[in-house]
Amino acid sequence: MVQLNEESRLSHKKAKKSHRVLRYVLLTLAILIIGGVGYGAYAYYKLQPQNHFNHLKAIGQSSDKFKQRTGTFNLLLIGSDARPGDPAGHSDSMLLVHVNLNTHNYDILSIPRDTRVYMPGVGYTKLTSVNYMEQLNHGLKQGTTNAVGAISQLTGVPINYFAETNNWGFQDMVNAIGGINMTLPFNVTLTHPWYAEDQNKTFTAGTHALDGKIVNEIVHERYSLPGTDYGRQQLQEAALVGIAQKVGQPANVTKLPALFGSLSKYLITTNMTQDDMVSAGLSAVSDLHPQQQIHYHQIQGTDEVMYDDMLQANNDEVVLNPSQLQSLTKKYFN
Template sequence: MSNEELGKTPKKFKRRIRWGRLLLFIIISIALVAGSFFLGRMAFRILFAPKVPVVAATEDIGTDEILNKRINVLLLGIDDGDSEDFGTDAPKRTDAMMVVSFDTEHNEVSILSIPRDTRVSIPGHRAPDKINAAYAYGGINLAKQTVANLLQIPIHYYILANWQGFIQVMDILGGVDLYVDHNMNYEDPYANLKIHLQQGFQHLDGEKAGEYVRFRHDELGDIGRVQRQQKFFKALASEFFSVGNVVKIPSIAGALAKNVETDMDTLTMIRAANSFKLFGGERVQSEMIYGDFKTIDGLSYWVTSPKQVTKSLDELKIPHRKIEKI
């Protein structure tokens, strides 16, 4: 695949969305948050576009039958600000990234979180960069290629979600009760971001929940944020499935209609839902890719190695090619 092709974002077109598909995808999306960090950016829009090809690692990884027995989905979260601008061509770095791998044969799901500051090689770019730059440089295809090369697995589908839908969903659900471990105070006027949370038990509405899962200005940085997001979304999943919230699904679907795009078809969603067993989740494993904080040329990175990436994938039982470089 050429660099020019990698840089193209597939042309999208809309179809009428059926409520059955919305319901199924909402359930999958909410269920996946248990044990993951990504779906803090969770929102909802199904755009049936011309198929984005399965992206394999540089070494024709897609030829191995065992690797393609699983469904690997790249989940990307971006902060678009105004949902009206979602999906435009303006360069944006992803704010969150994870790979969800569905084993449809054994009904198991593995979730690998990739910190946004992970230092990687991006195809077509000479110097290593943070992995969250891949989408800004070349759209969804380059993001998929970069992740496929890092993990040495095929990426079959993607889900791209905007931040705004998450806030709306939280308000519809009525928020969640959660213990905040320490005071969180941070302001960024350029990003229109204000975070002010006090230590202790809190009831988090949409805005406050957004502050909680976005905060990363403590000693653990992005890694601490990943841990808080895991904690929060387990509580969110529990709240979603509580008595009384099922009737809110139409409102949730409407609120999220402008905030997610995907190339997953209905049959694949059904297979994925079956793997997850929806209301169980006992066979869901989640990990964050192993690595270490390092400062290189004045920039902070999450630096991983072939050995650490291999360990991350092996612990989740995700088949992969031999990883020789990052």
């Protein structure tokens, strides 16, 4: 009888211990779940554009001079000719984007690569050389930051973010979303392709299903186009619309966090964090109608042969119309 009581006591003690251990496990699990949900809710709150894009720092022009609303920012996209392993690259294309995630409108200004600009301590030169020389002298990120500052000074627009990719990075990005449908406004013949097998290929005006390699070739072309560099700008617009349409397809929405999280591997340099990319991307695709929301602007300039202080020689440069530039940036970018 004593033995039974002892066994009963031990059994009861073990049961209490088991219940206590289980209670601790459940409590710990509950804390982790609540913490995870709390973090998720905090992260979700933090990534909302009105919370995330607020009181932003600017490169170049002081943002104190401008009324920058929450949920908006200015982004400079740079496409360079840097090859893998190169220490620097000439900027082939520059797109200044005013992003308004409140209204889901995106104003884009294409800046000609040969635009004449002033660099403090150097003098006058053209934009395509600024990025290259600044990167050689100061490293990739600081060099690009300095080039962004020159564009901010030229346009009078505070620039919050920049992202630079090369042709291979752009090609890989398009392939990562499975290619795009690109509507060409005119016939395009590849006169200076990156790949020899694409020499003299012609694409008629209209919509084409294209992979990253061919999209990359087309947006690089300019000599066969009406208006050369201005024709290239129209092709860049067509590519951006095609990318936006593909990313916004319902089948791709669940892949977006992973896609935006991996964007950095396609970029040479940027000052955007992963949270910046995810917040902007998720907000954009929540109400995405590219053909209605993307507004593309071009600015005319005159081709002139002028002395280049950086190269210390005469050079073909594009001089932008300053009054048109000021009027356009004031209306759409500030």
